[in-house]
Amino acid sequence: MGRSPGGSARVDAPRSRPALIPALRPAAVALAIVGAVLLAVPAVLYAGQTGPGRLDSWIQPRINTPSPAWWGVLVVDWVGEPIGRLFAVLLVTAVCLLAGRYRLALTAVGAVVVVTATSLVLKELVDRRIHGDFLSYPSGHTAATTAVCLVLGLFLSDVLVLDRALATVVVTGLALLGGGVMAYAQIDLTAHYPTDTLGGFGCALLMVPATAALVDKLADRR
Template sequence: MSGSQTRLADRSGRLVRVPDRGRVALTAVVAAVVTAVLAWRYAGDTDAGRTDRRVTALLDAQQGAARGVAQGFAAIGGPLPVAVALLVLAPLAWRLRGGRGLALVLLGPPTAMVTTSLVLKPIVERTRGGELAFPSGHTTSVASLAVACGVLVLGLTVLPRALRLLAVAGLAGLVVAVGAGLIADEVHYPTDTLGAIGVALAVVLGVALAVDAFADMITDSGVTDPGPDPRVFDPREHPTEVLPRS
């Protein structure tokens, strides 16, 4: 790796800077609370709420090219695009942020997806069109990958802060576009996508903090006593150890 690549990011550094840990943890907690409140509010429902109806009215894309665009964005959260994104992001995370980055990608988004599909959907049992809807699985997939990318990008301190924030804003815009596509295509209610974003933030940011804590613990406990240095051995302390053997 060249010198410029080496300076791109600290591969052994923390995913979340120590001064930012409090804000990141608070964001994860707030996201989890919002998701929990929405899950309680819409548990067992099949109809749209008042907020759902208002937002859906703004995203009416049932005809022409607009519908095709909505379906295109919605498809980004499908299994194949998500699998490809994970395969591309994992080695990139390793290259940029080392073991911590790789652990974030391999643990964060998959855990968020499993939480949505196998835990929350069966528990909440909100349906649309006969299918479990809360939280949105497609939105969770894209949002969790976007949050993981955001954590990695913000760690590239060699880049100007404005450029890093612009990249994060672009990732957020992609998530919103996917959610809007699912709403306009009448696959999910707006609150389904909001709950999915909450899951992604809570899980992926929580995983980032957990990876840092675990890696720091391993680093601290890995410092062991190497024992006496043979280069400073004094034969006068143990004269028998330097006697020739017969």
């Protein structure tokens, strides 16, 4: 919102709307802090390990099903694969572009690239393994899916002109929903330890607000 030279109120054009609307900035800082903790603590606790931790051993049996390869879990898992991830990003980006939210479209692409790169680098650094030789921490599937859902939450909060409380609920709720469903699939398929998915969730909570803030900063300079 701004004012014209004559003093009358005007609404910013959609293409000039920030990726991170002012109402969500306090929540974004809080989510980033929580994300940093969720990402860093398991990384320190499980670095170099090749087995489940105490929390993993408690959660895993409560999620695993006798036959995990049912179509629903496999479909969810596919969304986190490179092709599925690309499809999800293109879909959200297209929606943002059609609505004229150019900064959010750039955030969608940038955030998923950043969380994917971060998860790959951390896998090598943390060196936690599952099934022998597979690097597992953090879960890139969970990170990417949560990132897409967070951007979708930012989009809905802007388009629907939500106030601070409701916008925070929408963004956090979508992140929990998307990240939780993907985490469940990864645990049920024994592709990751439960704490791997926690780290992936934290990675998205940290990187998406940071990416949105960076996009806004660069755009405002131009």
